Every structure is written in C-alpha cells, then in structure tokens.
Amino acid sequence: MQLTNPWSDRMSSTLLYSYQPYSNKPGHCVIESQEGDLYLGFRIESASFPTTISAVQAGVVQCLMHGQQPTVIYYANPALSGLENWINTLSLKPEQIPEQKLQEKAAEIQKQNQQWLHSDTLDSSKKPTITSIKPIPLENVGLLELSKQLHSLGNENSESRPVFSKSQMEQLKHALVNVCKLAVCPESNFPVGALLWTNLGVFPGVNVEFQDWSLGLCAERTALINALSYGADEFFGIFVHAIDGDFSTPCGSCRQILSEHMLFSKLFCLNKDHTWSEYFIHDLLPHPFYTDSLAKF
Numbered sequence: 001m002q003l004t005n006p007w008s009d010r011m012s013s014t015l016l017y018s019y020q021p022y023s024n025k026p027g028h029c030v031i032e033s034q035e036g037d038l039y040l041g042f043r044i045e046s047a048s049f050p051t052t053i054s055a056v057q058a059g060v061v062q063c064l065m066h067g068q069q070p071t072v073i074y075y076a077n078p079a080l081s082g083l084e085n086w087i088n089t090l091s092l093k094p095e096q097i098p099e100q101k102l103q104e105k106a107a108e109i110q111k112q113n114q115q116w117l118h119s120d121t122l123d124s125s126k127k128p129t130i131t132s133i134k135p136i137p138l139e140n141v142g143l144l145e146l147s148k149q150l151h152s153l154g155n156e157n158s159e160s161r162p163v164f165s166k167s168q169m170e171q172l173k174h175a176l177v178n179v180c181k182l183a184v185c186p187e188s189n190f191p192v193g194a195l196l197w198t199n200l201g202v203f204p205g206v207n208v209e210f211q212d213w214s215l216g217l218c219a220e221r222t223a224l225i226n227a228l229s230y231g232a233d234e235f236f237g238i239f240v241h242a243i244d245g246d247f248s249t250p251c252g253s254c255r256q257i258l259s260e261h262m263l264f265s266k267l268f269c270l271n272k273d274h275t276w277s278e279y280f281i282h283d284l285l286p287h288p289f290y291t292d293s294l295a296k297f
Helices: 055-065 083-090 099-117 144-153 166-180 219-229 252-262
Strands: 028-033 038-042 070-075 093-096 192-198 201-206 235-242 266-270 276-280
Touching (some): 028 099, 038 099, 038 219, 055 070, 055 083, 070 083, 070 099, 144 235, 166 266, 192 219
Parallel strands (some): 070 093, 235 266
Antiparallel strands (some): 028 038, 028 070, 192 235
C-alpha cells in the first residue's frame, strides 16, 4: 500500500515527469536496452545549470542500474541536450520518431511502472531483499505510518518530524547494504547506494560511472530519477551508504539537487561502522543556489 499519488489521473505526458522550471528545452526520450526493455529519459533542471540532468543521461543511467546495456535511443527533437555525445560515447542507435510515437512509448513505460507499484510482486509480508532497483513498498521497511504523518505535516514543523525505531533502522541498513552491490562503478570501485523515501515507496539508486567521468551520476541523484520515473512527488527523506567510506555524506552537486527537491527533509547516513548520522538537508547546504529570477516557465 502506498500513499495516494496525486498524479495518477494525469500521466499522459512525459513532460509531467520532467522538472523544467528554467527552460522549454526538449525534455524527454526513451532508451531501449539490448534485452528489449524501455526506459524513460526526462530532463531534471537545476538552478545551478551545470548540475542539470539531461533526458538522455536519466534514461541511460536507469537502464544501466537495471543491469542492462543501452542500445537504442528514441527521440523526437534532435536538439535534445547532449544527444550526439551520448550516441557517440555509448554507440547508441539513434531513432528519430514523431512526437506522438514517442509519447506512446512513454505511456507504455508509465503503464508498466504503475502496474509494478500495484502488483502482487510488492508483497508487504516479505522482508526487503534488494536484488534490483525496483521500488520497495513503504510497509516493507515500516514507513507507511510515518509517511502519513509527514504527508500531513508538509513543510511545516520540520523539527518535529518523527524518529525511527531500532527495527526500522535495521531493515533500512540491510536494504542499503544490498543496494550498494548493484552500483555501476568500474572507474572508482567505490559503490554507493541510496534509498529515497517517497509517497509511493522507497526508491533505490546507485552510483553509475563512465569512462568519461563527467557523464556519471551519484546514487542520490539516480534514486531521484528512479522515483520520478514512477511519478513520486513527495520526498520525505533519503538514506545513503558507501561501503568503503568512513562517512557517507553527499557531494556538493547532490546537496544542491536535494535542496531543490526536499529542502526540509532529512538525510540519514549509514557509516562504515554501521552507525547512523542524520542531518536536515537545509543544514547540509545552508545557502543553496536558487532564485526566482531564473524561472522562465
């Protein structure tokens, strides 16, 4: 059981999944894997423009996080940011198709994601064993009631947010350690996992790296992509663990992105010795960069 998704009756366009307050640039594509599965790519803009996640990047990392190899990219607008670079870097086969056809493929992905959220696969009686980056039901890690409380609080009274029981933290620790095993980190050999706690469930993310380091993304941001691809729009907290890191706090770019989506939420860091540290996002980045003067749309 998940909290109600207010987007459930308006999922006909991938633009609803993109986050584009600063531009009307082309914001979506579809990646097809060698195995034939489809992954939705959508643009996530940041007030710090260079940290923006392009639609192609979002689609590619989702594919790789699922343990699959991206082979084809479907797009409607050739002005899609970074399109040529990604095609050349990963030897993707480009397929330009009409916007309507692209929306049909996107709708197919959205339908599959919604079916997964409501399927019997998400059995709340099972323990949270992470073998993929599919979402975890709130009940499986004991977060359903807390999620309802946070939903009612909104962004008010952030200092009074509820605390976790020892049992809940043990479940989350187990899940984090497992999700780290799915990291795609051939360059650093430094696996990092994240669990983003949302209104629709808990969404795993891992660091995804490429030979060109500038193309990779951290676990915190891939967890955000994963959650947005299912339509999540409330972010209650994020749990992070780096197996070989003494402390597991986010990098500067992740702090900026998190501050734009969940400023009043908490970060829970599982350290190397399996102790926990916790912080409010607004304390991690006291003066994040954003301004209404940048908004154009």
